[in-house]
Amino acid sequence: MSPVYRTHHCNELRASDVGREVKLAGWVNMHRNLGGVVFLDLRDREGLTQVVFRPEDNAELAAEARKLGHEDVIQVTGEVAARIAGMANPNLPTGEIEVIAHELRVLNRAEDLPFEIGGDVKDEDLRLKYRYLDLRRPQLARNLRIRDKVVKAVRDYFHANGFIEVETPILSKSTPEGARDFLVPSRIWPGKFYALPQAPQQYKQLLMVAGVEKYFQIAKAFRDEDLRADRQPEFSQIDVEASFVRPDDILSLTEGMLAAIYRDALGVEIQTPFDRVTYYDAVNTYGSDKPDRRFGMKLVDLTGAFRQSGFKVFRGAIENGGVVKAINAKGFASVTTGQLADLETTAKKFGAKGLATIKAEGSEWKSAITKFLSDSERETLRTQLEIEQGDLILFAADKWDRACEVLGRLRLRVAEMLNLVPPNDVRDFLWVTDFPLLQFDPAEDKWNAVHHPFTRPHAADMQLLDEKKYAAVRAEAYDVVLDGVELGGGSIRIHEPELQAKIFSILGVNEQQQQELFGHMLRAFRTGAPPHGGIAFGLDRIVMLVCGETSIREVMAFPKTNRAQDLMSQSPSPADNRQLRDLGIKLAPERESS
RNA sequence: GGAGCCUUAGCUCAAUUGGUUAGAGCGCUGCCCUGUCACGGCAGAGGUUGCGGGUUCGAGCCCCGUAGGCUCCGCCA
Numbered sequence A: 001m002s003p004v005y006r007t008h009h010c011n012e013l014r015a016s017d018v019g020r021e022v023k024l025a026g027w028v029n030m031h032r033n034l035g036g037v038v039f040l041d042l043r044d045r046e047g048l049t050q051v052v053f054r055p056e057d058n059a060e061l062a063a064e065a066r067k068l069g070h071e072d073v074i075q076v077t078g079e080v081a082a083r084i085a086g087m088a089n090p091n092l093p094t095g096e097i098e099v100i101a102h103e104l105r106v107l108n109r110a111e112d113l114p115f116e117i118g119g120d121v122k123d124e125d126l127r128l129k130y131r132y133l134d135l136r137r138p139q140l141a142r143n144l145r146i147r148d149k150v151v152k153a154v155r156d157y158f159h160a161n162g163f164i165e166v167e168t169p170i171l172s173k174s175t176p177e178g179a180r181d182f183l184v185p186s187r188i189w190p191g192k193f194y195a196l197p198q199a200p201q202q203y204k205q206l207l208m209v210a211g212v213e214k215y216f217q218i219a220k221a222f223r224d225e226d227l228r229a230d231r232q233p234e235f236s237q238i239d240v241e242a243s244f245v246r247p248d249d250i251l252s253l254t255e256g257m258l259a260a261i262y263r264d265a266l267g268v269e270i271q272t273p274f275d276r277v278t279y280y281d282a283v284n285t286y287g288s289d290k291p292d293r294r295f296g297m298k299l300v301d302l303t304g305a306f307r308q309s310g311f312k313v314f315r316g317a318i319e320n321g322g323v324v325k326a327i328n329a330k331g332f333a334s335v336t337t338g339q340l341a342d343l344e345t346t347a348k349k350f351g352a353k354g355l356a357t358i359k360a361e362g363s364e365w366k367s368a369i370t371k372f373l374s375d376s377e378r379e380t381l382r383t384q385l386e387i388e389q390g391d392l393i394l395f396a397a398d399k400w401d402r403a404c405e406v407l408g409r410l411r412l413r414v415a416e417m418l419n420l421v422p423p424n425d426v427r428d429f430l431w432v433t434d435f436p437l438l439q440f441d442p443a444e445d446k447w448n449a450v451h452h453p454f455t456r457p458h459a460a461d462m463q464l465l466d467e468k469k470y471a472a473v474r475a476e477a478y479d480v481v482l483d484g485v486e487l488g489g490g491s492i493r494i495h496e497p498e499l500q501a502k503i504f505s506i507l508g509v510n511e512q513q514q515q516e517l518f519g520h521m522l523r524a525f526r527t528g529a530p531p532h533g534g535i536a537f538g539l540d541r542i543v544m545l546v547c548g549e550t551s552i553r554e555v556m557a558f559p560k561t562n563r564a565q566d567l568m569s570q571s572p573s574p575a576d577n578r579q580l581r582d583l584g585i586k587l588a589p590e591r592e593s594s
Numbered sequence B: 001g002g003a004g005c006c007u008u009a010g011c012u013c014a015a016u017u018g019g020u021u022a023g024a025g026c027g028c029u030g031c032c033c034u035g036u037c038a039c040g041g042c043a044g045a046g047g048u049u050g051c052g053g054g055u056u057c058g059a060g061c062c063c064c065g066u067a068g069g070c071u072c073c074g075c076c077a
Helices: A059-066 A124-129 A138-160 A201-209 A247-266 A279-286 A312-319 A337-349 A375-384 A400-417 A459-466 A497-506 A511-525 A539-547 A577-583
Strands: A021-033 A038-044 A047-053 A073-082 A097-108 A183-185 A193-195 A214-222 A234-243 A275-278 A323-329 A357-361 A364-366 A392-398 A429-433 A438-441 A446-449 A477-482 A485-492 A532-538
Touching: A021 A047, A021 A097, A038 A059, A047 A059, A047 A073, A059 A097, A138 A214, A138 A247, A138 A539, A201 A214, A201 A234, A201 A511, A201 A532, A234 A247, A234 A539, A247 A429, A247 A477, A247 A485, A247 A532, A247 A539, A275 A279, A279 A400, A279 A429, A312 A323, A312 A392, A323 A400, A337 A392, A337 A400, A392 A400, A477 A532, A485 A539, A497 A511, A532 A539
Parallel strands: A047 A097, A275 A429
Antiparallel strands: A021 A038, A021 A073, A038 A047, A073 A097, A183 A193, A214 A234, A234 A532, A323 A392, A357 A364, A357 A392, A429 A477, A438 A446, A477 A485, A485 A532
């Protein structure tokens, strides 16, 4: 670094530097004008250093310093001095010393800012509009630094394991499955469009065909869907693919990567290997394929107990091929009417017809359903759910998947109400394995890929595929979950053209479409494609959890709002007519907005 | 596409049941202050209560609409 502007950064000087002539540059963080002597805290990326201007040394300079304001950018030349006895600041790494200024250069004045850099800003709208100021604030500045450490840890880790980073195109081709694509019109080919990649999925598989063997990339991906706290239209993936691998290889590779991330970014050792839970067990026990296991409240199956029940709602659900399940919200008999209404709304939102509950208050069970229950049924409930005084029991009676989902959602809601979710440093990593390969969509009346169409069916389930028992076919797919958040997912892929074509057919992609949309893939698979598989991670989500944040916007430099706008640059914005003409695009009248 | 919450000074918030001139802290401006570190003291400027309409003698507060932000559902292989 050239010493023209500075010789040290603002978190560098210590008592051992006393007597040195130094130059510092940065922002005026705090300004303390005592009438005579002037102190200011100079801030740069690394920290703070106190600078002193003493009128007895240089009255003119002190007068200049008196005129400085917050966030002015200055350069100071001076001598490092020990602070006078008893005046050290133990809260500052540089608190033993100060720089006695000999020279002051104002590099740039700052006008009054829309918010204080050191303050608390609640209005995210305002933060996003002035994102470059928001990023000066300690929290976001820290998040940027942590993100950099995570990215570096990832690159170091994969390089150390023989992976090479390969970039893939941003201008690529639209595919029928999955999210809505962002389209980019082609000028050279009027009427034709590129699509921005939802993931580098096809390219990375083609890199395996190319013999790259071990590929990774920190890749941008784009999905034109509605946003959430953990979803942005444009986001980053850690994309990984390797040849001649089995699921275990990818799982342990991932565990090593996450361990390296936590070690390098936080200095924390995480426990590996992670637990593995099948998709069935995860849903059956926690009502979710990304379970948060940091609190209990497991789903208990009561189907056996109610098969012959006098309570028609439960018996009827079972006779229709469903199940009866319940969770015990320990100590929540104190639930308020409002909370109970909230829980019932939640249950109905996810397809329950109603919400049966039991409040175990004193020796009494307060419930609308207990009068339908036999003594032995009550006893079974008591033992299986381990009901004690003060507990609240929530039931679901429905088809297995719906009952599980309803209770899974209730479980999360109750955990929130009871503050059961532990702090961020209690980490629960786990694998969810053996996902179903296919899922029937009644709305479209067709089978869809749960993961994506290149996912390999379990070898043991190939026969079920031929027997068209599609719902029972398991995939060689896996998700890694941390504290109820899906960090990433992947699979072993199909490398045989015949099997791939068969899967496409089941998904309703006819032969002509297969050739048009995936012809290059099928052809590539006929040229000596090695067995391969991989995984992709949501980098933003990983960084979010490492930083202890609850929104990925807090770990992205320039995120967009809920409605996909950049409030700083005001994108998206209208295109002028000339641009549109070049692209051969005419707007439909109703879409011509401001 | 749907549901909920929020919007008062530059920022963070307050304002009794609908009742006089909408307040405070920080920031900003001016003056004072020579060892502070969230420096201190005195004085001051700063408001179309997001916007539009309605009810009312009277609306920051009640009603309707609308804009924006956020959270969630749908959606996101």
